[in-house]
Amino acid sequence: MxxxxxxxxxxxxxxxxxxxxxxxxxxxxxxxxxxxxxxxxxxxxxxxxxxxxxxxxxxxxxxxxxxxxxxxxxxxxLPTFGPSPLPGALTATFGLGGTTRSNSHFRVRHGRFFMRVPFAMSRDRKTKVRPAGWIFNHNAAVLGDSGGPVYSNGKLFAVQSMIMAPGGVNTHVATVALVDEAMIR
Missing domain, CATH: 2.40.10.10 (Trypsin-like serine proteases)
Structure with missing residues (x-):
């Protein structure tokens, strides 16, 4: 689906x-x-x-x-929207990062929701995310996953925003931008 x-x-x-x-x-x-x-x-x-x-x-x-x-x-x-989950809830991020140009290949990043945060910002301060959340992905999100939907309990609650990779090391932690149905109207 x-x-x-x-x-x-x-x-x-x-x-x-x-x-x-x-x-x-x-x-x-x-x-x-x-x-x-x-x-x-x-x-x-x-x-x-x-x-x-x-x-x-x-x-x-x-x-x-x-x-x-x-x-x-x-x-x-089509997705149904839900609230940000409780800390520790299972998540699934769907993205096309790290794949060929064909959109027939996708990756599912399974993880857990850490917490909701009021604000997050990229190192270059150009990307601001509010409200935001942090998730830990068992298989790390990569470039190209940005914008991919993030689900918990079968409900869309966020889109992938930034990966945390200090010094170029992917920590498997990602910032997600929390979304709701009102945004698409």
Whole structure:
């Protein structure tokens, strides 16, 4: 079910992940769109599209892309939203990081939710995430997983934002941007 609504967003050699939340909206990370030039493509369900509208949710690392056409998808293949889970809850992050350009390959990063935090920021201070959460992934999130949906108890509650890799060492800890259904409206 979940991979059928996973999206790959590309701009040149850069890419990130996203999730189709309604037949014409994709939820992803906002930091991907910083310093982007040229055409950005969304690959979803075998289609290559150019978004019609980009909405960055102010103060967050969340972006919503409005597609130029509706994607044919069954309602039960679209995510339902839920609250951030309790500390220690199991999580699953779906992303396309570290894979070939084909969007047919995805990775599931199984983990546990640490805690909700009011604010997180990247080392270069360009990416600000609020509200945020920290998760520990048993198989570490990697570049390209950003924007991928994060689920707990079968409910979408966040998108992957940043990996914590001090000195280039991936700690398996990731910052996620907490989301809710109101963001896609």
């Amino acid at each position: 979940l991979p059928s609504n996973l999206a790959r967003i590309t701009n040149g050699s850069r890419y990130c992940s996203g999730v189709l939340c309604t037949p014409d909206t994709v939820l992803t990370c906002a930091h991907f769109f910083r310093d982007v030039s040229g055409t950005t493509f969304i690959w979803i369900r075998g289609k290559r599209l150019v978004y019609k509208e980009l909405k960055i949710i102010p103060g967050t690392d969340v972006a919503v892309l409005t597609l130029p056409t509706r994607i044919s998808i069954a309602p039960d293949e």
